[in-house]
Amino acid sequence: MLSEVIQSTLTILQHELLKSIYETAIMLAISFSFSLVFGLIFGFLLYLTSNKAFFEKPILNKVIAAVINFIRSIPFIILVVFTLPFTFLLVGTKIGPVAASVPLCITATVFLARLVEISLKEVDKGVIEAALATGANTSLIIRKVLLVEAAPGIVRGVTVTFISLIGFSAMAGMVGGGGIGNLAVQYGYYRYETGIMIFTIVILVIIVQLAQFIGDFIAKKLSH
């Protein structure tokens, strides 16, 4: 009995595992790198446009904040469906890991943007003031004060974003993205292949633990 389960699990894995890992890797690579760049940009924009010492632009700030809140209030699975026409327009298909990356990019970007903003708001006002008092320009203050002081917080935010992306990519997999999450649902759930279910869970747990460990390590290195 047990040997049969293991046998069937191994057969499925032989056929599907590499493909699933590849698909998950594509989804994560695209959405993680996209959100890293744009999450940082929008996070800084949110902070800088709300701050008198930098580029206070209340209207722009409110607009960005509203858009971010709007997207964040849509459950991910609905966002996937909702963005399908846009996805099709952009990549010419509605299925596959690249298509699934579109809603992933959007979700991860707004998520990270907020976390970056929070980290920046936690930077000691006095330190910023002291930097302003030296006569430094904004770009120098952003690079040498804001980024440096907020770095540990930002790294933690990036870690959380990456871990959420793993979860979301599993969901995106269900609606046509493929990947490890899809493997679990298709075989583990619909076909009662418990072995596959357990195997995917183990893999996901390992990836998450690893991500958390690396994230914590870097954050710790950056804070003094």
Place this chain on the structure above:
Amino acid sequence: MIRFEDTTVSFIRDGKDFIAVDKVNLEIKKGEFFGIVGSSGAGKSTLVRTVNLLQKPTSGKVFVDGKDVTDLTGNDLSALRLKIGMIFQHFNLVKNATVFDNVAFALKASNTPKAEIEGRVLELLDLVGLKDRAHVYPNSLSGGQKQRVAIARALANNPEILLCDEATSALDPDNTKEVVQTLKNIKSKYPITVLFITHQMEVAKSLFDRVAVMSQGKVVEVNSCYDVFAHPESQAARNLINKSFEGVIPKEVIEHEQNLYLITFKEENAYDPVISYVSRNYPLVDLSIIAGNIEYIQQKPLGRLLISLRGTDEGDINSALEYLKQKAFVHKFDREVIANA
């Protein structure tokens, strides 16, 4: 060097206008070590922050080196700030950057050529006695050392003015001495103008040439440091000086006494036997000395006695007081101040 002209700063607080700095007129001369004292909330920080426009005046003007700086923006504002260093109560160092990088930041702000930065940073750290700590992070330094790093950063671009906002208030007495000594040392080497806020009278005495006393947004008294301590004109200054007796005399002693007076001897009468004269000529008045000291402010001796006058005859007490007032500065020692301290 710095001139305030009807400088006023107001904030909106609870929907109402709150005037933090009220039409201040004040001139600080080149090379002076100028102090601003006043109780908490008097508007000291707000006033000083208008000099480098961390706070823009609501009305009135601020002149630096004869030039109206009130409306500077952009590059002009940067240029102004480059010639004004500033240090703060809580040091405000970038904690994730090394001591070296904290000081180098100010040099980068002035576009100092890369090749010159290292040498200059080490020279500055040497000036404040921290050359060997260049590569540690601020959190491993004592408060006094952190403030010395902040001083090195503030002096990086050879400023003409140094603003200090409660620079020693977060430090214990030893660290305070260390920072005060560093500032004195710098002042003796460079002709820099220092504007220093404090509510610590001990620090005021040992540093300032002249002092402005602030109360409720207004400058209520400006005088040489010695004169402010010897004969404070304003209630605000008297309160501050009374407060500095706090802790020296036990509360119980003060609570028992009705007529407490603080007597400051005028320089020319410093050696008159005033007390023995009172006891001889007003036998019905009991004069007792509660506390006393002689200290040196701006190298001049300042003698002070806290006395109590007891007696059954009001008239006698009053004439004894009149006599004392001819010979010394006398003011009633306000017990409320101690009680509320």
